[in-house]
Amino acid sequence: MFQEPARDTFSHLPADKQERVLEAALTEFADQGYHQASLNRLVAKAGIAKGSLYQYFPNKEGIFRYIFQIALKSVRQTLVEVKEATQDENFFIRLEKSLRAGVRFLKQHPRIYSLYLKIQFDRQIPFRDEFLAAVRRHAGEYFGSLLRRARGRGELRPGISEPAALFLLDAVFDRFLQAAALPYLDVTLDLHQAPEETINRRIRELVDLLREGLAA
Amino acid sequence: MFQEPARDTFSHLPADKQERVLEAALTEFADQGYHQASLNRLVAKAGIAKGSLYQYFPNKEGIFRYIFQIALKSVRQTLVEVKEATQDENFFIRLEKSLRAGVRFLKQHPRIYSLYLKIQFDRQIPFRDEFLAAVRRHAGEYFGSLLRRARGRGELRPGISEPAALFLLDAVFDRFLQAAALPYLDVTLDLHQAPEETINRRIRELVDLLREGLAA
DNA sequence: AACTGATATGACCAACTGGTCATGTTTCAG
DNA sequence: CTGAAACATGACCAGTTGGTCATATCAGTT
Numbered sequence: 001m002f003q004e005p006a007r008d009t010f011s012h013l014p015a016d017k018q019e020r021v022l023e024a025a026l027t028e029f030a031d032q033g034y035h036q037a038s039l040n041r042l043v044a045k046a047g048i049a050k051g052s053l054y055q056y057f058p059n060k061e062g063i064f065r066y067i068f069q070i071a072l073k074s075v076r077q078t079l080v081e082v083k084e085a086t087q088d089e090n091f092f093i094r095l096e097k098s099l100r101a102g103v104r105f106l107k108q109h110p111r112i113y114s115l116y117l118k119i120q121f122d123r124q125i126p127f128r129d130e131f132l133a134a135v136r137r138h139a140g141e142y143f144g145s146l147l148r149r150a151r152g153r154g155e156l157r158p159g160i161s162e163p164a165a166l167f168l169l170d171a172v173f174d175r176f177l178q179a180a181a182l183p184y185l186d187v188t189l190d191l192h193q194a195p196e197e198t199i200n201r202r203i204r205e206l207v208d209l210l211r212e213g214l215a216a
Numbered sequence: 217m218f219q220e221p222a223r224d225t226f227s228h229l230p231a232d233k234q235e236r237v238l239e240a241a242l243t244e245f246a247d248q249g250y251h252q253a254s255l256n257r258l259v260a261k262a263g264i265a266k267g268s269l270y271q272y273f274p275n276k277e278g279i280f281r282y283i284f285q286i287a288l289k290s291v292r293q294t295l296v297e298v299k300e301a302t303q304d305e306n307f308f309i310r311l312e313k314s315l316r317a318g319v320r321f322l323k324q325h326p327r328i329y330s331l332y333l334k335i336q337f338d339r340q341i342p343f344r345d346e347f348l349a350a351v352r353r354h355a356g357e358y359f360g361s362l363l364r365r366a367r368g369r370g371e372l373r374p375g376i377s378e379p380a381a382l383f384l385l386d387a388v389f390d391r392f393l394q395a396a397a398l399p400y401l402d403v404t405l406d407l408h409q410a411p412e413e414t415i416n417r418r419i420r421e422l423v424d425l426l427r428e429g430l431a432a
Numbered sequence: 433a434a435c436t437g438a439t440a441t442g443a444c445c446a447a448c449t450g451g452t453c454a455t456g457t458t459t460c461a462g
Numbered sequence: 463c464t465g466a467a468a469c470a471t472g473a474c475c476a477g478t479t480g481g482t483c484a485t486a487t488c489a490g491t492t
Contacts, residue, residue, distance in 0.1 A: 033338065036251050039450060049471045060450065121337030132400040140404060157432050163404040164421035165430060168388065175387035184348040188356060188379040205380035213429030214381060216373050255480060265441040276480065
């Protein structure tokens, strides 16, 4: 899917310089999105010359792709870890733990999460479709795997539509993280910058609703 | 919350000219978002001179605010209509009809919906917080009203957390519309440009999950 | 016809963008 | 010590942006 968008020069750089450039790039893209990101600001932040940037990467898009690859790798790793760590537990417990892991990721990597949101809602990012498809595929595989395992163990109500269930989980999960990351996006949960205890209580309430439903 | 961002001159304009300008502005902002929107393109689309635009509005932000007000009014009206039309029906039926109305709105006003998405994920839109708060408040009041009515009639499982339920509804609703409007945003439902019959089936499946839950 | 205030116009401006490139500087093998 | 390849640099470029303004045109009143 991705060919290497960085030049050899970049990989030969001293590690701390690479780090500085990647840090600056991640910050700039996460703060500004793709189009609004300014390479002039980026090089200033990284403390390198404009020309050097073009020795490391072919163009703006190349930098963006490189950053995105790193971000995606980080997400993938987290998903795998949670999946393995909860392998033998009950489905709804796994949901809770997945949500908690998501919130943790978001606090540890706020810029990666912000980058993801930017991609999601800025059409005309080059290759945006590829990027989004990759992320969604990961999420879909993750929840799909959890769902099938749960069904195999008889933890699910028979006859429910798997695509619908997958959609529901993805929607709630995604929105929960958004609400925890951004103000104004949750109606009444006040998740934004809430203490961990509050967040965990909300997670339990939500999973309870998913498990038992709303109806009397 | 909003003072009038358009100049008198604009309101004195012949209706068809106003229409042309507003059409062009809505299209440009919906397609490009706030920052990416180009006033040069806008005036070209509207068929007016650059200077004229600045006779009608004080600046770019003023145009944006004006467009947003119109869009919000349109959303508000739709919500009120659905609410009144379904007043006496069962809560879960109302949910289904709300979702269907949402999808209908989205097909009829794709640019308004796109505008909303753009606002949601572009920090640094001027007064973005005001805008988002206004939208969320409407959604929250709508679902809150439905929920309280349902509880009053004993249609809800006792003891469920209202904020959590509200969050759940808002999340599913919002994501469902997003999935219907954009490709790549739904994992497996394939709502994007799906025929109405498919969409309605998915709505029923989803509401069923919300009603009865996932657990065996 | 003459005057007047509202409206229309597009050349123009400073600021900024992504990207280039001639010219230095550093590194290191022979 | 020499030479050449790798790397660094920032002035520079064409293009675009939001916004201005002197000037022209129009509509309506006297």
